[in-house]
Amino acid sequence: MRENLLGALADDSETIRNCVSSLIPPIISKTGLSSWPDIFPSLINFAESSNTYLGEGALSTLQKIFEDCEVRLRDPTVAPSINAIIPRLIDFIGNQNINIKVSALKCVNHLLASRYPMNQHFEQLLRCLFALNVDTNIEVKKTVCFAFCALAEEYFDDICSGIYDIIDLMLERSVDPSEEVAREACEFWPKMYDNNVRTYILGEYLQRLIPILVNGMQYHDTDLQCLEHELEDNAHIEDRDEDIRPRFHRARGKLDESDNEEMPEDYTQCWTLRKCCASALDEGSRVFGGARFLPILLPIIEPFVSSPDWKTRESVILVLGAVSEGCMVEMLQYLPSVFPFLLQSLNDEKALIRSISCWTVSRYAKWLTSPAGKGFFEQFLCLLLERILDRNKRVQEAACSAFAAVVEEGESCMVPYLGRIVSCFAEALEQYKSKNLNLLCDAICRLAESVHTDLNQPQFVEALMTPLCKKWENLADNDTQMFSLLECLSACSFAFGESFLFFHKYIFERCIRITKDNLLAQVSRQPRLAMFFEESFMKSILPSEIG
Structure with a gap:
């Protein structure tokens, strides 16, 4: 043979x-x-x-x-x-x-x-x-x-x-x-960032390398072909089941990498030249630091800001976000000049510019919520709330993630604007389709954990609980969105305190029923039903303080 x-x-x-x-x-x-x-x-x-x-x-x-x-x-x-x-x-x-x-x-x-x-x-x-x-x-x-x-x-x-x-x-x-x-x-x-010998050698080439990485970060035609369905006003279109994946809320101080550290795109999709260059620039800025990076980088990207080509403008926003951690100290002196451009970009007619602007601004959340960035915060928050209600799902997603990152850094900054924020979230709960609803619930969780009892005002409780209860009633027990909704309700229960008692009974009774059904399914070895009986699901149902 x-x-x-x-x-x-x-x-x-x-x-x-x-x-x-x-x-x-x-x-x-x-x-x-x-x-x-x-x-x-x-x-x-x-x-x-x-x-x-x-x-x-x-x-x-x-x-x-x-x-x-x-x-x-x-x-x-x-x-x-x-x-x-x-x-x-x-x-x-x-x-x-x-x-x-x-x-x-x-x-x-x-x-x-x-x-x-x-x-x-x-x-x-x-x-x-x-x-x-x-x-x-x-x-x-x-x-x-x-x-x-x-x-x-x-x-x-x-x-x-x-x-x-x-x-x-x-x-x-x-x-x-x-x-x-x-x-x-x-x-x-x-591969050349690994140790001092390699970085010493590569340091001699930064004048040639950085422009290559920056130019590679522009969208290419193949990228845009893959994103064609995400470039339009699509907030009214129902999500497909395969587009939705469960998302679990992290407690305060435990930002998920995808929220603020990684590139703002779904990296489970194809790895592109744009993503590769952005990752290399991000990592390189951390290795070499702003003192070596910025003198080369800034003269390259400065003309991009006023470019008539939207792909060029979009790339400079990605660059600013990519180097934010590695060059943060050296960037501080430039942020008052950079932020007007970033805030203006939050209102750009191109959805991809609006979404990348949300991500990049969130990378500077610490500065934005500090006294140095105070002059930009209110304008930023108003624009971000508009983007949460954007007509494009990709922008909605980026805006919710940006809000979660900013509220993590500036807890007290949010309190004076709770009325606007709650009103925005209530409207979004009515509008959002399945996929972004998970992100929205996570943003509400972050807000509740940050402002605590400041959220316990009758008008806030009613504004949030009315659409949340509507979602609660419409979701099936085995719907994967139940994870996010349960965690959201749990966070709200702590923030609302006694005001939550009005909703407590029928929510608690359903939680008991779901737990019972899943336990029975586990015992009877029905995997299709028992798939929801997991540690993460039980953490959604039970308050975090219990265990």
Whole structure:
């Protein structure tokens, strides 16, 4: 059977070759390489065949073995077989056949990423990688960039003598016309932030690197195509079930990273050049600090502020948010000049500018709620409340997250504006669709925990509890939105004190019923019903002080 499988790698049909190539790795995973000791030399020999189909099929199979059989490859008894083929794999990197070249590169990359001992081969490998600098194939360029990223991360000491040439090449690739290549190249820079030696070397290149990262942070056409449905007035459209994920409230002082620290987009979606550059700029500003970063950065972004191109203006707002933590001390002197632009951007006609402005301003929440930012706070809050009621769901989401971050920093700042805030939240509770309702409930929780009994005014209790009770009545017991709503009601109960007693009985009775039903479902092993009987759900039902 094994001979037949290997022979089929030369079949004229690409479908058959791909099928065979996919069948061999599971066999090795199941039986181990010791049961097929000649598989590596056989595939390497086939790769040198004059039969193009056989050569491509052999290297493709070897690549899949490296990717799918990692556990088997860690076996010390396999090391001699791998060591024997490494020099020949590296030779294949210079093959004229693109498919063979890319497969060989990916095999080597897998060994690099898994920290396989390759020290004696680095000179040969670097020579082959640099020789590919003139190759125009996108897949080859991407794979070479991955190789240099792995080398920088795992084998820096071994390549230190050639690091300046590598940096020059990666700077060139970071502005490649192909967004895929540029994105892969930009993954290199965070690898250079790891220790003092690397940052010292990279520090010499900041004048070239920072402009590249800034320019890469603009939306590209592919980004906008993915976001097309989020650019319109869509607040009236019902959410799909797959768009909604449970969100659990954190107690004060426990901001979730996604609220204020991470980039303001759903990173479970595809990783883009924009996100990669923003992350690299964020991390780089923390490593090098504002004293080194801002003198280079500010002259670059200053003209962007007045650009007629909305994508350029949007990118500078993202930049200001990305460097906020690393450059905060040095940015303080510029914030009085920067904030009018940010506040104006909260009212921009483009939804993506309004949403990114919410996030960026929230990154400066500590300054905004301090005496230094007092002159901007009221205007900001009024604009933020408008954005909570925005006609675009993405903006609503960003505004709710920004509110949660700001109220965390400036508890007492909110008290004079409770009337406006509560009125806004009450209206939002009536308008919001399923997905953003979770974020809104979290924002209400943060407010209740921050202002405490200042919220216990009859008009506030009525304004909030009327729509909350309406939601309470309309949600099914097993609706995932019940998590957020229960936590919101729990926070309100503490803030409202005795005023909550009017609503207490029928809310408490339903909580008991839900708990009972889930306990019974757990006992009777009905997973579809029992899925809601989890620690997080019980914490929603029971006051935090209980346990």
